[in-house]
Amino acid sequence: MPQTDVLIIGSGIAGLSVAIKVAQRFPKRRVVLITKQESAESNTRYAQGGIAVVSDFVNDSFENHVQDTLDAGDGLCDRQVVEHVVQQAPERLRELIELGAEFDRDGSGELILGREGGHRANRIIHFKDITGLNISTALLKKAATLPNVEILSHHLAIDLITQKDSSGSTRCLGVTVLSLNSHQLEAYSARVTVLATGGIGQLYQTTTNPVIATGDGIAMVSRAGGSVSNMEFIQFHPTAFYDTSTSPAFLISEAVRGQGAYLRNAAGERFMFRYHIDGELACRDVVSRAIATEIESSKDNFVYLDCTHIEPHIISNHFPNIYQTCLSRGIDMTKQYIPVAPAAHYLCGGIDVDLMARTTIANLYACGECSNTGLHGANRLASNSLLEATVYAHNCFEDIQREFENPNPSSAPVPNPRPSWFVEDKPEMVKARTDLQALMSRYVGIVRSDEGLEYAYRRILEMQSQFTEDEDAIHTPAWYEFRNMITCSLLIVRQSMSRKENRGGFYNKSLESNEVFG
Numbered sequence: 001m002p003q004t005d006v007l008i009i010g011s012g013i014a015g016l017s018v019a020i021k022v023a024q025r026f027p028k029r030r031v032v033l034i035t036k037q038e039s040a041e042s043n044t045r046y047a048q049g050g051i052a053v054v055s056d057f058v059n060d061s062f063e064n065h066v067q068d069t070l071d072a073g074d075g076l077c078d079r080q081v082v083e084h085v086v087q088q089a090p091e092r093l094r095e096l097i098e099l100g101a102e103f104d105r106d107g108s109g110e111l112i113l114g115r116e117g118g119h120r121a122n123r124i125i126h127f128k129d130i131t132g133l134n135i136s137t138a139l140l141k142k143a144a145t146l147p148n149v150e151i152l153s154h155h156l157a158i159d160l161i162t163q164k165d166s167s168g169s170t171r172c173l174g175v176t177v178l179s180l181n182s183h184q185l186e187a188y189s190a191r192v193t194v195l196a197t198g199g200i201g202q203l204y205q206t207t208t209n210p211v212i213a214t215g216d217g218i219a220m221v222s223r224a225g226g227s228v229s230n231m232e233f234i235q236f237h238p239t240a241f242y243d244t245s246t247s248p249a250f251l252i253s254e255a256v257r258g259q260g261a262y263l264r265n266a267a268g269e270r271f272m273f274r275y276h277i278d279g280e281l282a283c284r285d286v287v288s289r290a291i292a293t294e295i296e297s298s299k300d301n302f303v304y305l306d307c308t309h310i311e312p313h314i315i316s317n318h319f320p321n322i323y324q325t326c327l328s329r330g331i332d333m334t335k336q337y338i339p340v341a342p343a344a345h346y347l348c349g350g351i352d353v354d355l356m357a358r359t360t361i362a363n364l365y366a367c368g369e370c371s372n373t374g375l376h377g378a379n380r381l382a383s384n385s386l387l388e389a390t391v392y393a394h395n396c397f398e399d400i401q402r403e404f405e406n407p408n409p410s411s412a413p414v415p416n417p418r419p420s421w422f423v424e425d426k427p428e429m430v431k432a433r434t435d436l437q438a439l440m441s442r443y444v445g446i447v448r449s450d451e452g453l454e455y456a457y458r459r460i461l462e463m464q465s466q467f468t469e470d471e472d473a474i475h476t477p478a479w480y481e482f483r484n485m486i487t488c489s490l491l492i493v494r495q496s497m498s499r500k501e502n503r504g505g506f507y508n509k510s511l512e513s514n515e516v517f518g
Contacts, residue, residue: 004032007190009157011035014368015196016139017393023146031149036156049255050126052383053089060121062086072118072283073377074504081374085391092390100138103127115258116382118283124383129319154180160224171362173414185474189414192363199369200488204344205441208251214481215488217370221351227360230349230372232496233505236446237345238287242302249343254382262306266298285379285505288342292446304337348376357396367392378504423473450510457493
């Protein structure tokens with residue numbers, strides 16, 4: 001049975017940051033990081049805009065960043081958490097730079113600060129329009145130099161291995177893991193386990209998230225009886241390139257609007273100032289609902305992003321990846337409007353954690369998008385996600401450090417996995433996944449209703465009963481992912497049905513409030 005000191009599920013900025021810090025501090029401790037595709041595949045690598053950090057203390061302040069975050073979260077943020085994360089940002093940025101992450105600088109070597117929706121000042125640190133990829137590459141390169149870090153790609157985490165103590169409390173002993181190459185199921189024993197499994201974008205037809213974003217960590221915690229909340233708060237990015245032939249949807253960074261791009265409807269009219277005083281730079285929930293409203297009133301399935309008034313050299317220098325991708329799809333963004341529509345982008349809730357990233361299950365941590373820290377409230381402020389991930393990865397490391405300094409760690413035997421036979425997918429599995437995505441998009445999307453939520457709940461329960469039998473067998477990865485998608489979908493629908501007021505990214509048109517735009 002494989003044993004390790006620290007078991008990390010997920011190879012994005014959160015998981016890699018924990019792995020590197022623990023491995024450097026404890027060179028004799030074994031750190032195993034598991035990821036279900038290549039190690040470079042994570043939500044982090046798709047983050048374009050940047051990381052929000054106050055660095056210009058003449059024109060900005062911690063309090064400004066705190067207030068912008070609280071405003072975006074629509075009254076549901078934890079102020080203590082927000083202040084902690086914002087104040088930690090400069091130090092965490094310094095560490096990323098020391099690890100090799102690059103960020104755009106001007107001729108004098110000063111960091112270039114961008115601006116995005118909801119921010120009152122320029123504070124977005126970025127590298128072109130591939131900030132996440134740049135950070136991910138630097139962290140992977142560093143991890144590869146550490147002999148006590150082992151990265152296992154093509155391994156899928158199946159379930160937490162837990163045990164209840166005499167008081168009824170649950171603690172994590174490790175994780176059951178399926179090798180996607182050998183189809184062998186193994187129990188990985190770990191002193192501490194860290195979930196950094198990303199979000200749930202693949203529950204929807206159109207998402208900016210990669211195919212791995214099926215809510216695996218959240219589903220595992222829910223099945224183990226851990227606390228999961230705020231799942232109703234799903235952020236839809238307003239501007240994904242509209243193209244039904246590709247998935248995931250290609251994100252047009254909010255930084256493009258920060259650079260001055262306009263949103264126009266089918267008639268060519270700028271419309272955002274009808275919905276919010278900040279126009280195109282309103283928070284994402286407002287912009288997404290505005291676009292959805294414009295789409296509903298037109299015959300098109302998209303609106304347009306207009307960059308044609310921005311100097312071409314600014315486009316090519318600041319957004320080279322976006323520019324080239326649009327060109328490859330037949331759009332020269334310096335001369336033509338880009339067709340865009342909202343896409344599922346970020347989960348603001350998730351696994352409940354405290355300030356040290358501890359979940360309600362002992363010996364189990366969660367950080368990154370899969371966690372619910374209290375930072376985002378009802379709607380995430382742009383570019384706070386990479387910041388949250390690196391701050392909570394550091395907090396997680398500090399708590400693990402205290403655990404490892406304990407001379408008398410608790411231990412318990414980990415049982416071997418029981419299943420021993422392999423079950424192929426039913427032929428209907430692919431259709432079921434597509435049907436679930438269509439159901440969630442139609443009834444549990446940007447705008448919801450009581451009737452739609454009730455219908456979605458019944459249908460998802462039917463899907464669950466049809467495709468989740470034989471749980472003691474070894475299944476294909478598609479089956480396990482679908483089980484996780486069902487679990488997360490039910491959490492989203494139940495918590496949506498329980499919420500009785502519209503806040504941030506959650507809008508139920510059946511509620512009494514007529515306040516659609518904030």
